[in-house]
Every structure is written in C-alpha cells, then in structure tokens.
Amino acid sequence: MNTLATLRERGTALLGSLLALVLGIAILTASALIQLTGGTPVPERYAGTPVLLHSAHGTDRDGEFAEPVPWSPERTGQLVRELAAIPGVREVVADRPFYAQAVSGGRPVGGRDGDERMGRGWSSTALAPAPLVAGHAPRRADEIAVDAELGPRPGESITVLTARGPAAYTVSGTVRGPGYYVTDERARELAPGVRVLGVRLTDGADPRAVAAAARALARTDARVLTGADRRDLAPASARRTSWIGAQVIITMAGLAGFVTILVVAGTFAFGVNTRRRELALLRVIGADPGQVRRALYAEALLLGALGSAAGVLIGVLGAPAATGMLVDTGFEPAGFAIRVRAWIPAAVFVVGVGTALVAVWSASRRAARIDPLEALREAVVDERPIGRVRRIAGIASVALGGGCALASAFAAPTEMITWALATAVASISGATLLAPVFVAPPARALTRPFARRVGAVALLVRESACAAVGRTASTVAPVLATIAFVVLITGNTRTGAEAFADHASATTRASGAVVASGTPGLSDAAVAGVTGSALLASTVYAGPARLAVDAAGVDPDAFVRTHDRLDLVRGTLADLVGPDTVAVTASTLAALGQLPSQSAEFTFADGRTRVLRIVAVLDDRADSHGVLLARNTLRAHDPDALTEVVHRTDGPAIVRGDPAATALGVREIGVAAYARRADAEEDRLIDVFTLLLVATTAGYTALAVGNTLLMAGAGRVADFRVLRLSGATRRQVLWTVAGETTFVVVLGVLLGGLVAVPSLLGIRAGLAGALGTPVRLVVPWAPVTCAIVTCLGIALAASVLPARRAMRGVAP
Structure with missing residues (x-):
C-alpha cells in the first residue's frame, strides 16, 4: 500500500x-x-576574579533554598592567611554583603532585587571592576561610595537604611555600577559572616596552579570555583x-x-x-x-x-x-x-x-x-465501543487516581501537589479510556427534557450520539482533559493559597500588621515605635549536618499574646530567655535526629556555632519558622537581619502617608491582608503557571476537537442527504449538528468536573489535617468558564461551519 x-x-x-x-x-x-x-551566567560581581572560594552548602529543607553556611571570623582569617601564602596570590578579599538602601525624596529608592540594595566593603570592588567616577574610596566609618547614577556627588550627605536603621553618610566618591561601598572595617561590623573569598593573582600567575593549591588547603567547609563553576555563586x-x-x-x-x-x-x-x-x-x-x-x-x-x-x-x-x-x-x-x-x-x-x-x-x-x-x-454502528484491554486499563487508571487522591489527603504539604498531579494524570487517562462507556446514558438523560420542546432535533442528537459512540467519545476526550486540568490546577492552587491565608489570619490576634514598603524588610528603627510581636528573620544551620532552617527572633511574651492555638508539644516559651535557649518545631527536631540531650548545635549568620538548650517544642502548625530565638540573641549573631512583620497589638495605627514611616519604608495593613501578601509573589507565579497550562491544554483542545469534528463532518455528507430527503430543512440539519456538538461539550465538561473532584477533596482533607483548621474548597470560576466557552466555540465552529458548507451541494 x-x-x-x-x-x-x-x-x-x-x-x-x-x-x-x-x-x-x-x-x-x-x-x-x-x-x-x-x-x-557568572555573577557580574565576581566575573573579574578567576579563583574564588565559596563556603559549603548545608542541607536545604524541602522547598527551601538557603545561602551556604558562613565561615566564622576565625575560620575566615585562617583561610585568608593560608591563601595569601600561595605563590602567585596578590590579595585575598573577603566579600561581605549587607543590606543598604538610600533614602531620597523622603522614601527608600532602588530596585526590588540585586545589588541596588546591597552594600559591601570597598575591597570588594576588586572582585569585579567598579571604577571610581569621581572622588575617592571611603576612609572613615561615616564615608560611603555610591553609584554615580544615584545622584549625590562627592562631599554631599546621604541617608542610607541598614538593618539598624537610617544612618547619615558623606559621599566620598561615586562608582560605575550599582551598590554602596563603605570601609572594610565598617563592613565587618555589619556583616561578620563571610561566604565568598576572592583570590586576586599577580601578573603572569597561572590560575589553575593557584586553584589546585587552594583546593589542597580547603577542607569540607570550602569549595574552589573557577571558570563556569563560578555560576554557583548565584544567590539563593x-x-x-x-x-x-x-x-x-x-x-x-x-x-x-x-x-x-x-x-x-x-x-x-x-x-x-x-x-x-x-x-x-x-x-x-x-x-x-x-x-x-x-x-x-x-x-x-x-x-x-x-x-x-x-x-x-x-x-x-x-x-x-x-x-x-x-x-x-x-x-x-x-x-x-x-x-x-x-x-x-x-x-x-x-x-x-x-x-x-x-x-x-x-x-x-x-x-x-x-x-x-x-x-x-x-x-x-459502534456496537462494542471499547475492547477488554482498554476497559481494564481505564478502570485501573481510575483506581490509581483514587489511590493518589487518598494519598494526598495524608501527605505532607510539600508532597500534596505531586500527589494531586498524579491524581490528575491517572484520573484523566482513565476517564478518557472509558469515555465511550459514558456516552449513551447521558445522551438519553440530557436530551429527554428537550424532546417535547425541540422534537425531532433532540431525537436525532440522541440517536446520533448513541450510534456513533467512537466519534462522540473522541470529541469528549479532549474537552474532558481540558476542563479537568483547568479545574484541578486552579482549584488546587487557590484552595491551598486560601487555606494558608485563612489559617494565618485565624490564628493571629493583632490590630494590624506593620510591614515593609519599598524595602526588603523592617529595620530596628522602623520596629522601635510599634507595640506588638516583631519577627526578626534569619537563617540558622542546625545540627552536624547544618540543616538550613528559617529562624525568627521574638519577644516570647508578645509572641504568645499574638498567636492563637500555639500548640506546644513540650516545654514553654517563657523559658526562651538568654543567649543559650532555643525553641524548635516538631519537624525541625525530627530532622535533627535522636539527640542525646535537650541541646543542639546551631550555626548563625556570623558563622559562629553555639550549643543551645531546647526549652520548647512547637507543633508545626503553630508557626512557619522552624526555630525561635530570643530577639536579642538572633540580633547579636546577625547584624544584617530584617524584621518580616510586626503584629501590632496596642498603640496608634501607622497612618498611610506619614512622612516618618514612609522614609523608613513602613506601612500598616490588615492581618488577613498580610496573610495573603506573604505569599503574593508565589501566588503571582502560580497564576502565570496556571495561565501557561490552561493555554497549552486549550490549544490542544482546539486541535483535537476541531480535527475530530472535521474528520467526522467530511464523512457525513451522506447523512445530511438522508436527512434532507426525509424532509428536514437546512436549518434543522444545522441545528442537529449544533445540538450534537453542544451535547458533546456538555458531556466533556461534566465528566471533566467529576474527574477533578477526588483530587480537590484529597487536597482539602490534607490541608485541613496539616493546618488543623477547616479548609474551604475554592474553584476560580473565571478560568473554568473561559475554558468551557473556548471549548464550545471551537467545537461549534469546527462542526457547524463545515456542515453548512457541505449542505450547499446537498439537494433534498
């Protein structure tokens, strides 16, 4: 052939x-x-340095990406001395980034991310050339070099926000490139922990030989990076x-x-x-x-x-x-x-x-x-719509989907989405395989109410759908898949987002939430005038494995007053005082393994390791942070930490537009609004992701539905002729085609919605169990309605228009 x-x-x-x-x-x-x-690519800041040392990564928890474990000041000094002794090394530079942001016009300025809100010691300019445009390098603690495009000129004053609050500096010089540069001594105070050492070479030195010698000096806490490997210096x-x-x-x-x-x-x-x-x-x-x-x-x-x-x-x-x-x-x-x-x-x-x-x-x-x-x-006539193998495969897929939905009800929050996707794929596959089985019963049920009013058209729709099960099922399948995917993806993501926001707002007792506006967090000066519970955010590295854990520095009394349902597995937060105490969540304690005592090692942002006494163990539903410390303890080890939020419990609210608050990058919102704002960026990414998936499935639906109906229409000219010979008008024939198409889309929508139910119920049950609060099932109807209308429009265009064209050559 x-x-x-x-x-x-x-x-x-x-x-x-x-x-x-x-x-x-x-x-x-x-x-x-x-x-x-x-x-x-290799971060531009380090592109001018051929040999770099990077501190080793600890162990990231699921869904978290932390910076590597910093070296302590003692270890940093040792590495600098040993590297400087290698032949061919001119200088070893310790890179010390810290938060810095200028205040201009009464408000913080700068981009949302990157070097535009970072300060460093002047020696870091050698790692990637940042040549002076005017003036000189900072020489005193109150001097600073800034980006020439920022505006201030040498000799002028500038206010710069740091984690402590606003500080007045004199601009000593301007450089070509973003960022702020202070003296190395000042940078050491603001960022005692070091994660990157740049090795500058003498003229004619072999970078490979220097890198090899550096590797011989590095222990398990350091990595030598050269060439393209320097891309690993990208931030977390x-x-x-x-x-x-x-x-x-x-x-x-x-x-x-x-x-x-x-x-x-x-x-x-x-x-x-x-x-x-x-x-x-x-x-x-x-x-x-x-x-x-x-x-x-x-x-x-x-x-x-x-x-x-x-x-x-x-x-x-x-x-x-x-x-x-x-x-x-x-x-x-x-x-x-x-x-x-x-x-x-x-x-x-x-x-x-x-x-x-x-x-x-x-x-x-x-x-x-x-x-x-x-x-x-x-x-x-499709007397046997599907074979035995297809029937068995379909039933097995549906059963697998049900099992995955059940598993999602008992899975950890980080695993729920995986189980939900597995439920979707298995259920949609099973429903698609079994689609021919579900054609005849719904056809009779859905057309019965229209039989008296529409008459012969409803009868023709019903009999055509039942007689051509293969054609009907082939059109139902892509509609089913599209609606199921849209409902599952949008429903699962929205249900999860709303569940976490509802839980956070329901378990927080506060008059308002004081948050950052135009800055990555709140400085100590911004927090000082607010009465409530302030969460100073940092990362600590727990246990010998250096497990990266989100930490919060808190006032225990204020924290307890603002957090409802603060379930304690053991201990009390009243004992969270002094520099040697810590509270952990149950999952953090489990990750640390079997402890011989009620103490554990923690490495802080300054690189120092301390043994802390565990005074309380919290249920994981109590707070999103894995470790709680006294605020003063965390501040002593992380001078660059910023406060995430202050749950205000007393005193006057921060008035929108207040000049003092605006200059510090502060504003107040409702507790529920903050609960949703905390995941706003993730929600935006989820919405974009959902749009991509919906667009992809809609595109495939257009191809599948359109192609199937075009194939079917090409072979139905004889059917149209019979209808015309039987006395049907062209309009009745077209109404019959439109009715068949609408029935197919409705059937696909119904089956797609039913397929999505187990996954949605599984996610809701899993979230309710994990959070300990009731969870609302949220399905955004806008994208679902859009998908339904799109499917119907495509199907009608692909069936009615070819039928109308074919009818031109069909005589009664």
Whole structure:
C-alpha cells in the first residue's frame, strides 16, 4: 500500500495529528534545551576574579533554598592567611554583603532585587571592576561610595537604611555600577559572616596552579570555583527561581507529551472507525492483519518524521524567546541563557517519532481485527465501543487516581501537589479510556427534557450520539482533559493559597500588621515605635549536618499574646530567655535526629556555632519558622537581619502617608491582608503557571476537537442527504449538528468536573489535617468558564461551519 498516497488522500483528517505532534515536539525541544543547557551566567560581581572560594552548602529543607553556611571570623582569617601564602596570590578579599538602601525624596529608592540594595566593603570592588567616577574610596566609618547614577556627588550627605536603621553618610566618591561601598572595617561590623573569598593573582600567575593549591588547603567547609563553576555563586533567590523554572518546564513538557499522545492516539483511533469499510476492502483483496497494522505504522512513522522535524526546528528557533519569557515572568533568574547542543534536537526527534508509533499502537490492533465482511455494510454502528484491554486499563487508571487522591489527603504539604498531579494524570487517562462507556446514558438523560420542546432535533442528537459512540467519545476526550486540568490546577492552587491565608489570619490576634514598603524588610528603627510581636528573620544551620532552617527572633511574651492555638508539644516559651535557649518545631527536631540531650548545635549568620538548650517544642502548625530565638540573641549573631512583620497589638495605627514611616519604608495593613501578601509573589507565579497550562491544554483542545469534528463532518455528507430527503430543512440539519456538538461539550465538561473532584477533596482533607483548621474548597470560576466557552466555540465552529458548507451541494 502506498503510504504517501494514503496520506495525501487523508491529509485533512491527519492535519490535526500533525499539528498536535508539531506543537508537542516544539514544546519538548524548547524545554529540553532550557533544562539541559540553560543556566545563570557568572555573577557580574565576581566575573573579574578567576579563583574564588565559596563556603559549603548545608542541607536545604524541602522547598527551601538557603545561602551556604558562613565561615566564622576565625575560620575566615585562617583561610585568608593560608591563601595569601600561595605563590602567585596578590590579595585575598573577603566579600561581605549587607543590606543598604538610600533614602531620597523622603522614601527608600532602588530596585526590588540585586545589588541596588546591597552594600559591601570597598575591597570588594576588586572582585569585579567598579571604577571610581569621581572622588575617592571611603576612609572613615561615616564615608560611603555610591553609584554615580544615584545622584549625590562627592562631599554631599546621604541617608542610607541598614538593618539598624537610617544612618547619615558623606559621599566620598561615586562608582560605575550599582551598590554602596563603605570601609572594610565598617563592613565587618555589619556583616561578620563571610561566604565568598576572592583570590586576586599577580601578573603572569597561572590560575589553575593557584586553584589546585587552594583546593589542597580547603577542607569540607570550602569549595574552589573557577571558570563556569563560578555560576554557583548565584544567590539563593536565583537558585530558588531556577528550581521553580525547572518545575514549570518539566510540567509543561510532561503535559505536552501526555496530551500529544492523547490527541494523536485519539485521531488514529477515530480514523480507523471512519475507514472501517476501506480497511475491510483491503482484507477482502487479500491483505492480512499484519499488513494492515504495518500500513498504519508506516503512516504514523511518516507523520511522526514530518511533525518531529518541523517541531524540532520550531523548538530550536523559539527556545530563546521562551527563555526570555521565563525570565520576564520570574520563572528564571536574570541573565539566564541557553546553548544549543545538536544531540538534544536529535534525541527529541527520535522521541517524536516514537510518540507517533506509540499513539497508533492501539488503533493498529483494532484495525487488524476488522472483519472483511464489514466491506458489505452500508452503515457502521459502534456496537462494542471499547475492547477488554482498554476497559481494564481505564478502570485501573481510575483506581490509581483514587489511590493518589487518598494519598494526598495524608501527605505532607510539600508532597500534596505531586500527589494531586498524579491524581490528575491517572484520573484523566482513565476517564478518557472509558469515555465511550459514558456516552449513551447521558445522551438519553440530557436530551429527554428537550424532546417535547425541540422534537425531532433532540431525537436525532440522541440517536446520533448513541450510534456513533467512537466519534462522540473522541470529541469528549479532549474537552474532558481540558476542563479537568483547568479545574484541578486552579482549584488546587487557590484552595491551598486560601487555606494558608485563612489559617494565618485565624490564628493571629493583632490590630494590624506593620510591614515593609519599598524595602526588603523592617529595620530596628522602623520596629522601635510599634507595640506588638516583631519577627526578626534569619537563617540558622542546625545540627552536624547544618540543616538550613528559617529562624525568627521574638519577644516570647508578645509572641504568645499574638498567636492563637500555639500548640506546644513540650516545654514553654517563657523559658526562651538568654543567649543559650532555643525553641524548635516538631519537624525541625525530627530532622535533627535522636539527640542525646535537650541541646543542639546551631550555626548563625556570623558563622559562629553555639550549643543551645531546647526549652520548647512547637507543633508545626503553630508557626512557619522552624526555630525561635530570643530577639536579642538572633540580633547579636546577625547584624544584617530584617524584621518580616510586626503584629501590632496596642498603640496608634501607622497612618498611610506619614512622612516618618514612609522614609523608613513602613506601612500598616490588615492581618488577613498580610496573610495573603506573604505569599503574593508565589501566588503571582502560580497564576502565570496556571495561565501557561490552561493555554497549552486549550490549544490542544482546539486541535483535537476541531480535527475530530472535521474528520467526522467530511464523512457525513451522506447523512445530511438522508436527512434532507426525509424532509428536514437546512436549518434543522444545522441545528442537529449544533445540538450534537453542544451535547458533546456538555458531556466533556461534566465528566471533566467529576474527574477533578477526588483530587480537590484529597487536597482539602490534607490541608485541613496539616493546618488543623477547616479548609474551604475554592474553584476560580473565571478560568473554568473561559475554558468551557473556548471549548464550545471551537467545537461549534469546527462542526457547524463545515456542515453548512457541505449542505450547499446537498439537494433534498
């Protein structure tokens, strides 16, 4: 059989499969390039230094990305002396970043992230050239060098916010580049902990030899970085952003692969149904089942090669634009770039061809079983809509989805989304496989109310749907998948966000929440005039494994007054006094392992390690911080820490627009508003992520629904002729087609909503158990309604318009 001739003959029917494959392979190619060859560049601040030492990472907790464990002042001094003694080393510079932000025009100025709000010691300018534009380097504690674009000139005064509060400086000079530079002695006071040492070389020194000597000196607490490895110096925020981007890319690629197989398999399966007489004729003239299967595989192979080649080309060309979009939306850090490696497009091409062959497998088995006698039939009715294997696979998938939904009800919060996605994939797969089984009963139930009012049209809709189960199910499947994905993704994310916000606001007793405005946090000066519970935020590293844990410095009495349902496993926060005490959550205690005593080692931001006595263990639902310390204790070890929030309990509220508060970067909002504001950035990323997924599934739905209905319409001209000969007007025929299409979309919406229910209920039960408070099931109806309207519009356009065109040549 001539495969090319067959494809030319069925070009319109296979166009949807080809486009689906092209789209899926394009997404997979771009995703693979971004994931496997993309990365952040060497931070510009360190680009001028060929050899750098970086402190070793501790152990990050799930979902957290902490900076490496800092060296203590003693260890820093030792490393500086040993490195300086290596031949070829001119100078060793300790990089000491700290929070700094100028106040201009009565308000803090500067960008949201990066060096625009960071200060350093003057010696750090040697790590990446920041040449003086005017003036001189700072020489006294009250002198500072600033970015020339900031405005102040040498000799002028400037107010700079630090963690302690506003401080007056005299501008000693201006530099080309963002940031603030003070004397090294002043930087040592503000940032005693060091994580990066830059090794400056003498002229003619071999960086490789110096790096090798440095590695011999480094212990387990230091890494020597050269060349491209210096990209590891990107801050924790960039690593977290890259991790989020990786999850987006993996999910998009997985969704694209899943739906591509679904669409292509559905198209081939429906194609076999529409070609039953043709395939039966092949059997009549002597083709055996193996030849029929090989013919379909040959079609799929050629289709896969064409679609994969086009998809790979589009993916390679579109990867840079996709990378830019990910950076702009916050899913990748600034400076993220990709490199095209030939083996990746080649591998994706092979995957694309394999996907087409896998998708046609079930259809080819069904085609091989066609009886030659079917060539004599004038009409084909789907008497057996699905086979035994498909029925078993569908039931198994639905059962697996139910099991995953049950698991999400008992999973930890960090694992719930994974189980929810597994529930979605399994449930949607099962419902798609079993879709033909659910066609006839709903068809009769949904058309019964319209039978008296609409009459023959409702009867025709019902009988057509029941007689052409394969066509109906092929159209229902993509609608089902789209609605299920939209409901699951938006419902799970919104339910989780609202649950955490409701829990935080319900368990906090305060008149208001004082938060930062235009700054990354509140300074001590901003907190001083507010009565309430202030949470001084930092990171500590617990135990020998140096487990990175979010820590808060608190006033125990104020903390207890503002936090309701503060469940204590043991101990009391009243004992959280003095520099040798600590309170931990139950999960932090479990992560530390079996302790021989009620004490544990903690390493602070200044690099010093102390053994602290555990005076209280809190239930994890009590607070999001894994460690609580007395505020003075945390401040003594982290001069650069900023306060997250002050839950105000007494005194006057901060008036919006108050000049003093504005200059300190302070404003007051409601407690509930703060609970939602705390996750505002994550919620924004989730909304963008949801939009990407909805757009992807909607695009596939357009292809699948449109292609299926176009294939069906091409073979229904004879049906239309019979209806016209029976006395039906063109309008009645078109109303019948529209009714069938609307019924199919409604059925897909109903099944998609039912598929989403187990996952939503599982997430709600899991969150309720984890938080200990009732959880509302939230489904954003705007995106769901938009998806339904889109599906219906696409389906009606793909069915009614071709039918109307076909009716022009049909005489009554």
